[in-house]
Amino acid sequence: MNGKHITKLGFENKAVGLALAAANLREDAGVSRGDILDELRSVQGYPEQYAGGGVYAELAAHLLEQRAKQQGQQSAKLRAAPLPYRIWGEDLIEPGAHAQMDVAMRLPISRAGALMPDAHVGYGLPIGGVLATENAVIPYGVGVDIGCSMMLSILPIGAQNLSTEEARSLLLKHTRFGAGVAFDKRERLDHPVLHEDTWKEQPLLRHLYDKAASQIGTSGSGNHFVEFGTFTLAQPLEDVPAGEYLAVLSHSGSRGFGAQVAGHFTNVAQRLWPTLDREAQKLAWLPLDGEDGQAYWQAMNLAGRYALANHDQIHQRLARALGVKPLLRAQNSHNLAWKQQVEGRELIVHRKGATPAEAGQLGLIPGSMADPGYLVRGRGNAEALASASHGAGRQLGRKAAERSLAKKDVQKYLQERGVTLIGGGIDEAPQAYKRIEEVIARQSDLVDVLGEFRPRVVRMDTGSEDV
Structure with missing residues (x-):
């Protein structure tokens, strides 16, 4: 019996050592490993016994x-009615997302919220939901892909100075996509995030380190992408003159490492609140003044830094292959929780599929594989908790898109816009998404648009049915 067996059961920090010590005593008494693990599960579920x-x-x-x-004086009982919250682009949002946000605003820990115009149904908090809580963090309020984020590199190259075939070759050589995809030990990339002491501070993080090290610099499946495209800057920005440039835009997250952190701490949170109403169970929370809450907060922020490191590696490899240094790089996370001052008190602001948009803050709001994305500057709107949309938002679920969209129509859409696609499935077709122009128009009081990115060569993971 070792610490890995204990960690897999969901024990954390000091509990791991206590559980291992007891397990070793039982093993010395001749009890089988399977029986010991069953006993530990029972202790975990019913410690009072x-x-x-x-x-x-x-x-x-x-x-x-x-x-x-952790429970302190808090109650798991929901409010009778949701707290009021602002909605942007209400005409674009499906009823299910409204219903999920209403439940989130009935939590006893909720203090404020907002719904972005790209909102649609998710697990627990809707995608596009922004929720401020007091002294508590909700794993499913952050999402499964912790730290999912965007990065844009504006390159000192004319938009037409890289051919489609050259762009395609570079993406095939320097990017990797798919669930579980990784580099072998001879190919592994390095990054300062892999040398942080944080990895040693929790048994779970120690256990997941090798997975993270092998997958850094790769991208997942679904809507993750790396694209070459034309970036148009209407006005000078920092040291970049107005004009058209070749640019790289990427969407990636924390890979299998973040997904396992999310799953582990969601289970911990749900066990903590066994009487929580069924409709709110995926919104179970961890008090931040408790051991589990602190452990999740540490792991979540590490996953956020790791996700941005994935982008760093991708953008560095492509820029190096082209022999250039970016003129400007912008990035933002949109699946994370932040400590933020709201009306004079510190709250935990969850942005699940929402872009931070403090006054003056740069952010990225992409469209789809064939539609434009935007570099924006936040306006710090307090009612939106200084947030904006994180993209166009789905109008068709993955299965619905696969059932209802024809491959020839998707290919025609791509051809009309001059987009070359590597991988990508019908479930990620542009027609599965809301019109990004409409989504951007609904949030003019949240962000100012600085520049437009139009995709030319796009790489994604292969879908269940490729376009």
């Missing part, structure tokens, strides 16, 4: 102490 004495008493007492500390 083991606190009276025996080999698991110290572990049970610790778990009960943590439970009491």
